[in-house]
Each structure stands twice: as structure tokens, then as C-alpha cells.
Amino acid sequence: MxxxxxxxxxxxxxxxxxxxxxxxxxxxxxxxxxxxxxxxxxxxxxxxxxxxxxxxxxxxxxxxxxxxxxxxxxxxxxxxxxxxxxxxxxxxxSPDIALGISGEGAGDTATVVGYACNETDSYMPLPITLAHSISKRLADIRKSGKAPFLRPDGKVLITVLYENHKPVSAKDIIVYTQHDPDVSPEKLREFIYEEVIKKVLPEKYMTSHTRVLVNPSGRFVLGGPVADVGQTGRKIVSDAYGDTAYSGGSAFSGKDPTKTDRSASYLARMMAKHVVASGLADRCLVQMAYAFGVSEMIAFDVETYGTEKLEKEKIVKALLEIFPTSPRQIIEFLDLRKPIYKKTACYGHFGKEGLPWEELRYLEKLRDIATAL
Known part of the structure; x- marks a missing residue:
């Protein structure tokens, strides 16, 4: 989901x-x-x-x-x-926080994860990929002027059926979209199905059993901050990988890269993506832990769910040989002092082109080191 x-x-x-x-x-x-x-x-x-x-x-x-x-x-x-x-x-x-960071230590105590799988071209889980595609299409078509009756608030929930750890079909597609008061529910449902869902959902995942619901609770005229208070950091599972993988312990938005709960999460994703894209495993979860003021990571683990193509210990050693893991090194390695964060705030922090942690720079190097160990 x-x-x-x-x-x-x-x-x-x-x-x-x-x-x-x-x-x-x-x-x-x-x-x-x-x-x-x-x-x-x-x-x-x-x-x-x-x-x-x-x-x-x-x-x-x-x-x-x-x-x-x-x-x-x-x-x-x-x-x-x-x-x-x-x-x-x-x-x-705080001067105490500044002191901890000045010694090249982590800017926060954090447990972080990175995940990748071979279900999609972006190496992201299919459910979160489909959900983001639909919700972004919903916003894009509204802002294009093609759907003047739509308003900004909305949410998409999707469930996908799996067999033998492989996605086979969409079970439920539920779209909530704010709208003008004079649009009929029938017109809204038809428009969302034809111009949003069908435009982004691959046909192979639609079956006669796929359930599509649009605003199942009824009208959705009053929305946005006037209907519900909004606050940073309350959608961390959506920001990450959906329910397919763990989420780290903290939110991302509003934090500069000295905060390892953000920067190290990006590095962990890059590591996991390299493992899968290099063919060393079909699924990979990278887990890391940092302590405030400490200049090296506290813990590191890799889970490949039995899909690894060679011993997991070799994968771990190869990753740690290629990717730097101290807080200051991560910032420099990924060039994180640039204004790149606004594009991460909506529709997920992972799986998007143009972000440094999504670049596959070291596939051949990773394969060579891992197989040579």
C-alpha cells in the first residue's frame, strides 16, 4: 500500500x-x-x-x-x-548544537534507511511510484487550466497485489480531490478516471477486479489549511517508500544537510539503488545510524531478502569501500549545499531524476569490487 x-x-x-x-x-x-x-x-x-x-x-x-x-x-x-x-x-x-557540528560530527541523532528494488525503472516500489504519479498528474492537470473545477488539496491511496514478491495488478485506486461546489460527482469521477488515472497507470496493472473510487466520502469542497491544519514532517512514509520498506526515524523537509536524518537517508538510498541496478540483488535495504556530535556512523547493515547474487558480506564491504559515510563526507560527496530541496518536498524524495543521490555513478566499480572480494 x-x-x-x-x-x-x-x-x-x-x-x-x-x-x-x-x-x-x-x-x-x-x-x-x-x-x-x-x-x-x-x-x-x-x-x-x-x-x-x-x-x-x-x-x-x-x-x-x-x-x-x-x-x-x-x-x-x-x-x-x-x-x-x-x-x-x-x-x-543553539551553541551546543553548533559545537557538535563544528567538529565534523553528525548534526542529529538518527536512524536512516535507503531502499531499492527492480519493480520499476526508477528502482522504487511500484505502489508508491503509482501513487505519486497519480497525485502529481492531478496537480499538473489542475495547474494547466484543463480542469478549472479542481482545487489544490488531494490525496491518492493505492494498493497493489503481489505474487511471489512481484507486483501483478492494482487492487484499489482511491483518489480524493478537492473541487468546486458546482461540479457533479459523476463528471468528477469520469474526468479523474479518463484524464488522470488512465494517463499514468500502466494498462497491464488494470484488471476487471481493480476498484477505482473518487471521493468515496462524498463532496470535497472545503479543503486545504482552512479544513485541516498542516505541519511539516507528518508524511514521512509517503516521503520515503510507502509500506514496502521501513521509514527512518525522522522527517526531511526544512533541514539543512548537516542533519544526518536527511543527508544520510539520501546516501543510503544511493547505496541501495546501486546494489539493485548493478544486479547484485533484486531488493536492497540499507540501514545506518548516527549519534549527534560523533563524526562516524554508529551502525551499518544491508538486507537483501535472499535475493542477493553473491554473499551479502561482499556487498557490504564493497559499499563501504566506495561510499563515504561520515557526515561531512556525505555532504561533499553528494554536493548537498546547493538549493535542490524544494523539488523533493512533494511526490517523494526518491526516484526522481536530477537529484544527486539518484545518480548511478559506480555500477561497474561496485560489481568489480564485490566480485573480486
Whole structure:
């Protein structure tokens, strides 16, 4: 199973604002240390956190521009970018935290995971891939103007049937989408099925037993922050791999890369993806642990679920020979001081092209080292 909120979902809007602000701080000062939390509710956006930077960011302007990009631009939505108050409470990073990081230690205590499998071209699990594809299509078609009756809030839930650990069909596709009050349920269902689901769902996964539901609870006119408070960090399973793999212990958005719960999660994904893409296993889960202020990782493990093509110990040794694992090395290795985080905030942090942890740089090297051990 997997769920994917649209960018207009209150929690995802909060994540998007947090990462938009992070990117702006990194543009002004790549060494900015940022830890932000965002809350959105009717008529108000609240930004709180700790920031140490040499740059200046106009926080209200970034917040309102982000809200506009999502589509909250009309008073009847109950949440309007121009009419929304922006309240900030920003302090400098704690000197104790700064001291722990200055010695090249981890910026947080964290357990992180990375996962990959050969179910899709992106080496992501099929359920979360389909859920993100549908929810993003829902947002894209709304913003294109082709569906003026759609509003920003929404969520997709999908369940996939497996046989012998391989996906065979979609069992349930459930779409919740906010809409104008005058659109009929019948028109909405037909449009979502024809222009959203059928456009992105591979035909081979649709069967006569696939159940498709659109707004099964009834009308969905009132949505967004006016209907439900949104907060950063409340969709961590959707941000990761769905229920196919574990999620790490922490959320990602609003945190600069000194926070290992973010940066090390990206490295763990890169490791797992290399294992699968190199043909060393069909599925791979990489687990890592870090302690605040400690410059090396505390624990490391790889699970291949019996799908490995050679001894797991060789895979582990090869990974640790190629990929650096100290907090400072991860930042440099993945070039994480760039403003790349806004594009991660919605529709998952993994499986997207153009992100450094998705690059397959060392496939041949990994195969050669592992087989030579």
C-alpha cells in the first residue's frame, strides 16, 4: 500500500514552504544551518525554527510565493496567499548544537534507511511510484487550466497485489480531490478516471477486479489549511517508500544537510539503488545510524531478502569501500549545499531524476569490487 498527498495537501504545503525557505538560505549562504517547522491553518502561516546564516531571506515573500505556486490564490478557497498572515519566530542555532557540528560530527541523532528494488525503472516500489504519479498528474492537470473545477488539496491511496514478491495488478485506486461546489460527482469521477488515472497507470496493472473510487466520502469542497491544519514532517512514509520498506526515524523537509536524518537517508538510498541496478540483488535495504556530535556512523547493515547474487558480506564491504559515510563526507560527496530541496518536498524524495543521490555513478566499480572480494 502507499499514499501520496498532492502539493495542496496542508501537510505537503508546509513541507514545501519549509524547503523553499531552506533553498533560499542556501542560495544566499551555502553554509547556512537551518532547522525550520511550518504550520499552515486558515488565514495564517507560522514559521518557527533555528537558523544561522550570513544571508538574508525575506521569509513572508517566499512563503506567499510558494502558496501562490500551489494554487491557493482565491478567497473562496479559505486560504489565500495574499491574504494569509505570515508569523515568524526564528532564533540562532543553539551553541551546543553548533559545537557538535563544528567538529565534523553528525548534526542529529538518527536512524536512516535507503531502499531499492527492480519493480520499476526508477528502482522504487511500484505502489508508491503509482501513487505519486497519480497525485502529481492531478496537480499538473489542475495547474494547466484543463480542469478549472479542481482545487489544490488531494490525496491518492493505492494498493497493489503481489505474487511471489512481484507486483501483478492494482487492487484499489482511491483518489480524493478537492473541487468546486458546482461540479457533479459523476463528471468528477469520469474526468479523474479518463484524464488522470488512465494517463499514468500502466494498462497491464488494470484488471476487471481493480476498484477505482473518487471521493468515496462524498463532496470535497472545503479543503486545504482552512479544513485541516498542516505541519511539516507528518508524511514521512509517503516521503520515503510507502509500506514496502521501513521509514527512518525522522522527517526531511526544512533541514539543512548537516542533519544526518536527511543527508544520510539520501546516501543510503544511493547505496541501495546501486546494489539493485548493478544486479547484485533484486531488493536492497540499507540501514545506518548516527549519534549527534560523533563524526562516524554508529551502525551499518544491508538486507537483501535472499535475493542477493553473491554473499551479502561482499556487498557490504564493497559499499563501504566506495561510499563515504561520515557526515561531512556525505555532504561533499553528494554536493548537498546547493538549493535542490524544494523539488523533493512533494511526490517523494526518491526516484526522481536530477537529484544527486539518484545518480548511478559506480555500477561497474561496485560489481568489480564485490566480485573480486
Amino acid at each position: 502507499a499514499e501520496s498527498p498532492t502539493e495542496g495537501h496542508p501537510d505537503k504545503l508546509a513541507d514545501l514552504i519549509a524547503d523553499a525557505l531552506l533553498d533560499e538560505f542556501l542560495k544566499k549562504d551555502p553554509y547556512s544551518r537551518v532547522s525550520l517547522e511550518v504550520v499552515v491553518i486558515s488565514g495564517m502561516t507560522f514559521v518557527a525554527g533555528h537558523v544561522s546564516t550570513e544571508g538574508y531571506v525575506d521569509i513572508p515573500t517566499v512563503v506567499r510565493n510558494t502558496i501562490k505556486e500551489v494554487g491557493y490564490t482565491r478567497p473562496e478557497y479559505g486560504f489565500d496567499a495574499d491574504a494569509s498572515a505570515v508569523i515568524t519566530s526564528i532564533e540562532e542555532q
